[in-house]
Amino acid sequence: MVNRKPTMGRQRIKIEKIAKKSHLQVTFSKRRAGLFKKASELSTLCGVDIAMIVFSPAQKAFSFGHPSVDSMMLRFLTGSPPPPSSGLHQLIETRRDANVHEQNMQLTQTLNQLEAEKKKGEVLDQMRKVDRSQCCWEAPIEELELHELEQLRGALEELKKTVAKQVNNILIQSTSSLPFLAVNGVGEVGNLETKLEIDNASAALHFNNFGYAQKIC
Amino acid sequence: MVNRKPTMGRQRIKIEKIAKKSHLQVTFSKRRAGLFKKASELSTLCGVDIAMIVFSPAQKAFSFGHPSVDSMMLRFLTGSPPPPSSGLHQLIETRRDANVHEQNMQLTQTLNQLEAEKKKGEVLDQMRKVDRSQCCWEAPIEELELHELEQLRGALEELKKTVAKQVNNILIQSTSSLPFLAVNGVGEVGNLETKLEIDNASAALHFNNFGYAQKIC
DNA sequence: TGAGCTATATATAAATA
DNA sequence: TTATTTATATATAGCTC
Secondary structure, eight states, rough: OOOOSSSEEEEEEEOOOOOOHHHHHHHHHHHHHHHHHHHHHHHHHOOOOOEEEOOTTTTTTEEEEESSHHHHHHHHHHHHHHHHHHHHHHHHHHHHHHOOOOOOHHHHHOOOOHHHHHHHHHHHHHHHHHHHOTTTTSSGGGGOOOOHHHHHHHHHHHHHHHHHHHHHHHHHHHHHHOHHHHOOOOOOTTOOOOOOOOOSSSSOOOOOOOOOOOOOO | OOOOOOOSOOOOOOOSOOOSSHHHHHHHHHHHHHHHHHHHHHHHHTOOOEEEEEEEETTTTTEEEEHHHHHHHHHHHHOOOOOSSSHOOOOHHHHHHHHOOOOOOHHHHHHHHHHHHHHHHHHHHHHHHHHHHHHHSSSSSOOHHHHHHHHHHHHHHHHHHHHHHHHHHHHHHTTTGGGSSSSOOOOOTOOSSSSSOSSSOOOOEEOOOOOOOOOOO
């Protein structure tokens, strides 16, 4: 009678670029999920902020962030690292903490993908406008004339409005649109091994996903 | 005779904020290291770019990035998401790939801390100047007068120069200043369990550490 | 693709030096 | 603090469906 084990179990692998493409894709998916989970655990356990962006082999960007990657995006888009104690930041955190205690990774990621796609498109659209009015970020500032600055100012106003609108979307999203996230008591979901841990006083997790601004200028 | 086991081994913990502060600190250190290791493995295994920033409980920022967090910093500092295919980005990547195949996590992190501290100080200094000339990023753009824009322009020029200088530093750092990173063959270092895997054709890892711009305006 | 299944490699909670 | 050591909890490689 054969005593062959059903599988050979986990095998040790060398940490070097995986050659087989199909294999690489599988490993990427699994490990990315694992990495995001670890990040969320660290964030929750120690109450710290984490932002992470991972580009897939196909150059698609996946992100994780606590309290949200959106705030990182805003830092990008507004061009200045806003003080962590700024009103906006506080507001976002407060609303989140008050309403969202824990999110399921997979479900949220999927839902956010939709939202993020729209967001991305809109923002890129605005940025293209800024760019069209003057590719000022890349060009030496010295070369800008005053009237060009005025032109730029107009474009920036537009961009600011767009960003503001998106902040609003973020807030709305955090507070009301995801009923299953709003309160304690979420049970087993998908293939999660145990029911979700309820974090009764600390910060929320936030998984998000957005495409990267490929080429603006 | 007592048959008590020497330790009770790893215990299951709830994923919620750790109450005991000393305990939290230990967990943070360990898990942060683990997270960075996982990130570097994913980066190497799948040949993808990853950027990550983790704030410690004491608000100190730790970062990991491939090919470098510096490029992320530049995106922040220059205020525009530069196209991934921009000349600068390409140049950085090319030089890195050509010269650095693998870096040791611990050693690099330590070395970069020094560099990053200087960098941080210098940049913050410039930003303070920008801020002093006009706290424009937070104020509605509409309220800016033209002469204020000119003033701001001057400050931005300075900031740009600083950033440019730092880009240069990054390039220099990548190409010449770290002899032990330049080629294959690094052996056991510190408490790493096995000798470093040599990644003979793929991208370099880069661990970095920098303080966060706390409050500019 | 994506999910589920071992069996094994790793990460890490506690205790301790 | 930072480093070791256990013993155990988790992550995941290779398969199958």
